[in-house]
Amino acid sequence: MFLFYFFQQCVIKLNVKNTGTEPVYFTYYTALHWLKYFTLMDEHKVTKLSPLSLKPGDSYEIQVQFNCSLVGFYPATLAFEFKPDLQPSSAAFYIVRFIEAQCITSLGLELAPEAPYKPRSLPVWTAEAPCEIVDGQQPEGYHPLLNIPLIQTYSLPYICVLFRRALLESPLSWENYTEKFELLLYLEELQMEVDIKRYNIPNDEKECAVMYQDPQNKKLLVLEVPGVSENRPSVLRGDQLLVCPVGETKVKYRGYVHCVQLDQVKLGFSSKLLDRFIEGMQFSVEFTVNRLTVRLQHRAAELATTHRLGKVFHVFTGSTIPTFPVLCLCKLFDCKLERNPEQYRAVQHIVAGSSKPAPYLVFGPPGTGKTVTLVEAIKQIEKTEHSCHILACAPSNSATDLLCKKILEHVDEHKVYRMYASSWDPKMVPGELKACCNLVGECYTFPAKEELMKYRIMVTTLFTAGRLVTGGIPTGHFTHVFVDEAGHAVEPECVIPLAGLLNAESGQVVLAGDPKQLGPILRSPFALKFGMGISLLERLMTDFPVYCKEDGVFNNCFVTKLLCNYRSHPAILKVPNELFYDGELQVCADEILRNSYCRWEYLPKMGFPVIFHGVAGIDQREKTSPSFFNVAEVEVLMDYVRKLLLSHGKRGLSTIAPRDIGIIAPYRKQVQKIRKALEKVGKDFKFKNMNTLKVGSVEEFQGQERKVIMVSTVRSSPDYTDYDKMFNLGFVKNEKRFNVAVTRAKALLIVVGNPVVLNTDPTWAHFIKYCQDEGGYTGFTHAEEDEDVVARLAVLSLEIGSVIQQQLDPEWRSDM
Numbered sequence: 001m002f003l004f005y006f007f008q009q010c011v012i013k014l015n016v017k018n019t020g021t022e023p024v025y026f027t028y029y030t031a032l033h034w035l036k037y038f039t040l041m042d043e044h045k046v047t048k049l050s051p052l053s054l055k056p057g058d059s060y061e062i063q064v065q066f067n068c069s070l071v072g073f074y075p076a077t078l079a080f081e082f083k084p085d086l087q088p089s090s091a092a093f094y095i096v097r098f099i100e101a102q103c104i105t106s107l108g109l110e111l112a113p114e115a116p117y118k119p120r121s122l123p124v125w126t127a128e129a130p131c132e133i134v135d136g137q138q139p140e141g142y143h144p145l146l147n148i149p150l151i152q153t154y155s156l157p158y159i160c161v162l163f164r165r166a167l168l169e170s171p172l173s174w175e176n177y178t179e180k181f182e183l184l185l186y187l188e189e190l191q192m193e194v195d196i197k198r199y200n201i202p203n204d205e206k207e208c209a210v211m212y213q214d215p216q217n218k219k220l221l222v223l224e225v226p227g228v229s230e231n232r233p234s235v236l237r238g239d240q241l242l243v244c245p246v247g248e249t250k251v252k253y254r255g256y257v258h259c260v261q262l263d264q265v266k267l268g269f270s271s272k273l274l275d276r277f278i279e280g281m282q283f284s285v286e287f288t289v290n291r292l293t294v295r296l297q298h299r300a301a302e303l304a305t306t307h308r309l310g311k312v313f314h315v316f317t318g319s320t321i322p323t324f325p326v327l328c329l330c331k332l333f334d335c336k337l338e339r340n341p342e343q344y345r346a347v348q349h350i351v352a353g354s355s356k357p358a359p360y361l362v363f364g365p366p367g368t369g370k371t372v373t374l375v376e377a378i379k380q381i382e383k384t385e386h387s388c389h390i391l392a393c394a395p396s397n398s399a400t401d402l403l404c405k406k407i408l409e410h411v412d413e414h415k416v417y418r419m420y421a422s423s424w425d426p427k428m429v430p431g432e433l434k435a436c437c438n439l440v441g442e443c444y445t446f447p448a449k450e451e452l453m454k455y456r457i458m459v460t461t462l463f464t465a466g467r468l469v470t471g472g473i474p475t476g477h478f479t480h481v482f483v484d485e486a487g488h489a490v491e492p493e494c495v496i497p498l499a500g501l502l503n504a505e506s507g508q509v510v511l512a513g514d515p516k517q518l519g520p521i522l523r524s525p526f527a528l529k530f531g532m533g534i535s536l537l538e539r540l541m542t543d544f545p546v547y548c549k550e551d552g553v554f555n556n557c558f559v560t561k562l563l564c565n566y567r568s569h570p571a572i573l574k575v576p577n578e579l580f581y582d583g584e585l586q587v588c589a590d591e592i593l594r595n596s597y598c599r600w601e602y603l604p605k606m607g608f609p610v611i612f613h614g615v616a617g618i619d620q621r622e623k624t625s626p627s628f629f630n631v632a633e634v635e636v637l638m639d640y641v642r643k644l645l646l647s648h649g650k651r652g653l654s655t656i657a658p659r660d661i662g663i664i665a666p667y668r669k670q671v672q673k674i675r676k677a678l679e680k681v682g683k684d685f686k687f688k689n690m691n692t693l694k695v696g697s698v699e700e701f702q703g704q705e706r707k708v709i710m711v712s713t714v715r716s717s718p719d720y721t722d723y724d725k726m727f728n729l730g731f732v733k734n735e736k737r738f739n740v741a742v743t744r745a746k747a748l749l750i751v752v753g754n755p756v757v758l759n760t761d762p763t764w765a766h767f768i769k770y771c772q773d774e775g776g777y778t779g780f781t782h783a784e785e786d787e788d789v790v791a792r793l794a795v796l797s798l799e800i801g802s803v804i805q806q807q808l809d810p811e812w813r814s815d816m
């Protein structure tokens with residue numbers, strides 16, 4: 001194997017040597033891949049018609065020239081044919097050699113793996129001997145929800161008894177609501193416990209962990225946990241883990257997580273450990289499941305029954321459909337919505353409480369204005385109902401922040417309170433929300449309920465809403481509960497802001513979302529199989545006729561379907577519209593904005609602002625981190641970033657700043673590498689505010705939009721796609737992730753990826769074909785070559801299976 005780094009062109013020499021004891025004829029040779037880029041030459045011009053005799057000890061030189069201007073990684077197979085004599089009947093024999101060429105820039109070299117990937121081996125756990133546990137230091141200002149009642153913690157055998165198939169298989173009804181969700185939650189928690197144990201680090205000198213003192217705060221110890229930023233294992237601020245010095249068994253030290261940074265956690269321990277700590281001390285580590293989120297959901301499932309939320313969720317079993325309400329003619333804060341009759345009517349119905357006590361649903365494809373409709377309704381209610389108190393929630397912090405920012409566009413900040421959980425990194429709080437949230441200095445505070453009850457609008461994630469229940473906010477205080485991105489949460493999570501807070505008779509619930517975008521994330525295959533993967537929004541839409549079309553129309557008293565996309569250029573919408581929305585989506589985005597990149601000089605085809613850039617990269621890992629990255633894709637992305645920012649202000653082109661660009665990548669390591677590369681590009685080209693260019697996972701981009709979106713798909717080896725599925729990562733074989741990623745762009749969408757791997761997934765194959773047909777495809781292609789390989793192998797009478805198998809095997813490189 002040969003590996004060489006270069007730019008565009010390189011020549012190397014190969015020697016064919018007869019190391020045997022008999023003469024042989026060298027009759028033919030060829031490269032089987034990347035024929036466009038490899039040229040093979042020899043002086044004698046060896047062919048079957050012009051063979052070359054090689055006596056024992058003779059060697060013969062072949063020149064391999066590699067010519068390529070596309071960054072990437074090009075492994076090829078070279079096949080050589082020999083014959084013992086030139087009789088037509090004599091059998092040929094073959095020697096196959098692999099060659100690799102990499103076209104890489106200086107930036108790519110900087111981003112290369114810091115050290116080879118060396119996964120930690122999975123520990124074998126033996127029965128635990130009883131030991132003393134020394135408690136550690138919790139983070140300052142950390143207020144766990146201590147007084148959530150501990151709802152029965154079942155032991156494992158009891159779970160087995162509980163594992164009642166009949167209950168799991170019976171449809172969800174109001175009669176079995178609490179019982180069924182509790183069972184599903186236990187199954188999920190059991191899986192969480194099994195999963196987290198895989199990350200434990202054993203009490204063994206070869207495999208143990210080494211901690212060091214935090215240079216910024218000597219009271220904290222830093223532990224490297226590769227994968228923690230991708231929730232493998234899931235560790236949040238305030239969580240606990242146990243460490244034990246290697247070789248000891250009697251005492252374990254409990255450490256509290258003060259912060260999670262990239263692949264490190266900073267831990268607070270007792271002075272008993274700090275006093276004896278020496279740099280480089282070795283430890284075993286046990287991770288523990290944080291039960292808080294599960295307990296909050298158990299409580300919600302239980303309170304849903306005691307607070308009779310059946311009136312809210314199952315009200316339409318009888319003939320209680322309300323009569324048509326009186327709608328007010330309101331003047332909207334966002335006057336654009338007045339021009340869309342569906343949005344306007346939805347606001348009117350929500351304000352009138354037409355669906356009460358049932359939830360009002362606003363659903364529809366991406367960019368159709370669900371969030372702005374919700375926010376407008378919140379503002380109208382705040383303006384018109386003087387006794388109202390509104391709770392506005394979303395599953396993720398980024399979607400909740402977005403809601404809050406939009407509310408603050410028209411509501412006085414003294415009336416709004418954004419409450420964060422103690423576990424949320426204070427550095428992630430956006431500057432514009434600092435004046436109206438519970439972050440004081442570096443710490444979160446949690447005011448008494450009397451204080452909280454003074455705010456007209458409370459904005460929290462679904463989980464943090466549980467703090468309001470724990471804090472004793474009385475039922476009925478919140479007259480309206482809004483949940484955006486409701487399709488992304490499991491039902492008991494979505495019920496957290498309702499159960500215990502909502503008055504089932506008089507409260508109004510509004511849910512917005514799109515079941516075709518990211519859905520609930522679950523670990524347990526059983527919880528998934530028995531229905532927990534269906535969100536409350538989706539269940540209401542499928543189980544209750546009032547939310548379904550009757551005679552081809554929806555009943556606007558209960559539900560509004562939005563179909564006008566105000567975000568994107570039609571070329572960006574075409575594939576998701578066809579694949580997920582039956583072509584119903586209408587293009588309504590502002591013409592000037594959506595066309596602002598149609599004349600960009602780097603488009604493969606003018607007027608078509610979608611680029612698929614094929615890159616033959618490799619998905620790599622480094623050190624002990626399980627997360628993947630693809631350097632070649634980062635190089636291509638940075639080339640586009642540079643071109644975009646350099647074209648800022650050019651005549652005829654729209655202005656662009658880093659904040660108008662978003663980069664979506666499926667793995668944390670790729671996100672880190674992109675950030676590092678952006679820093680360099682920013683410095684080299686003196687671009688300002690590069691930190692406002694958002695780089696993140698699809699989850700972080702759900703609900704977001706940017707003028708230009710780039711997507712790095714990373715995967716270059718088909719062998720890892722099942723691994724992605726298992727860990728709920730990546731883009732391949734995950735159509736909801738695909739849908740969210742490609743629908744964030746307003747004017748320009750650039751997808752960078754390996755078409756060979758992506759074409760194995762029907763959704764991506766559709767997208768790539770679309771780009772090819774429309775002229776938006778650029779970068780490397782492979783299709784014609786495959787046929788060529790077959791033809792060449794046929795000439796050599798080699799079997800395709802064996803050679804291709806070696807080409808595709810991700811381990812073959814390291815074997816050589």
Ligand SMILES: Nc1ncnc2c1ncn2[C@@H]1O[C@H](COP(=O)(O)OP(=O)(O)OP(=O)(O)O)[C@@H](O)[C@H]1O
Nearest residue numbers: 336337340365366367368369370371372566567703
């Ligand atoms: N009636 C309208 N007229 C003009 N622009 C609108 C209108 N409604 C929404 N928009 C704009 O469309 C974009 C998308 O809106 P919004 O984020 O509310 O959509 P969404 O349906 O919540 O999207 P997603 O499903 O991706 O979260 C925003 O820029 C918003 O300002």
